[in-house]
Amino acid sequence: MVREKAPENAALRLSLYLRYLREMGEEESISSEQLAQLLGTSGVRVRKDLSYFGQFGTPGKGYTVGKLREQISKVMGLDRIWTIALVGVGKLGTALLGYPGFRKSGFHIKVGFDVKPNKIGRKIAGVPIHHPYQMPRIIREQKIHIGIIAVPAEAAQEAADLLIISGIKAILNFSPARITVPFYVKLRNVDFASQLEVIPYYIVNR
Amino acid sequence: MVREKAPENAALRLSLYLRYLREMGEEESISSEQLAQLLGTSGVRVRKDLSYFGQFGTPGKGYTVGKLREQISKVMGLDRIWTIALVGVGKLGTALLGYPGFRKSGFHIKVGFDVKPNKIGRKIAGVPIHHPYQMPRIIREQKIHIGIIAVPAEAAQEAADLLIISGIKAILNFSPARITVPFYVKLRNVDFASQLEVIPYYIVNR
DNA sequence: GAGTGTGAATGTATTCACAGCA
């Protein structure tokens, strides 16, 4: 049986399923239809998404919450701790440092970088802030996996380049700038300027 | 000539094109291929996206920056001011209040809401903060168009409900909670917990 | 010649319909 290849954003939906499963009791049993209800999607949607990765349920019964959570965590690579370096500790960066959702799912922001002298050497939300020129050394020493960019648009590409020469393999970019990275670096953009700009389009066109 | 229907996220890409056009001289001329280069996409991609909305270029020459900018702004509904109410003025909310990209493209956050007594009555980044029970009155009086939700997950649905009874027609949700809204309300989610959670998946699977 | 604009072809994602298991 050759398993069908998962569509590009099935993984994104798995993370949503996981979020709901985390709020439920270990031993509880849940059907695809019930889980779908919570998310405003369809049972087939859920079953199909899960089917790309394995067979996790029992016909006639559904899924055991604890088991399913474990299995999704595994395929998502969330069965371990991931360490993060945050570049740019302005208002947005600081908000991210305090964001509870990250730590909950196994992400540790271990270090921050900023060029502002009044921030360097301090700790913000318990995280030490350094000057970017220290980045390559610190990221290597601390074996950081993921970089988050929260600098202004003008500085975004430079921040990315620094992260990459430091050996980072994945970047989450919160700046509105489109940055370019080599093929071996995974880049995701959280572009809220665009998300807001698109709203009037939907209001105006019905 | 019956114009083809625009795919779901063509509008999202238009907003990106717009971002680059804003940084260029009014009279300059640009080809689809050049614009594509800046964004790391293809010329056809750009031309096709534009073609859903009209004929904006001149063959053999390209597009005039100022004109194209104006035309895209128009189809996106960005040729006017849009007013916003922000619900939740914590760290993330405060960061959004100071976010320069919003005002640049014609969005005005006119009012904030928060339950914390020490915030109510104050102005943050020049924006007055009120208690949520004032929401229906203020939103109606000030003719606010769009609601931004930046409250913790537990309070998100409640915030949405309040915005909706206040007459808001579109919501941008920054909380990780999935909220439900009636069909006539346009909802977009900026879900950065998921965006981060999906990264390990891509690292682990090559 | 250098570019736009667009039907047709391909590729990708979602939904349907149902076989099969507890």
Added chain:
DNA sequence: TGCTGTGAATACATTCACACTC
């Protein structure tokens, strides 16, 4: 009977190939 899991059908989005215009 109630639910999972999945090939097949459909819908949707992207890319190709090229006619056409300045």
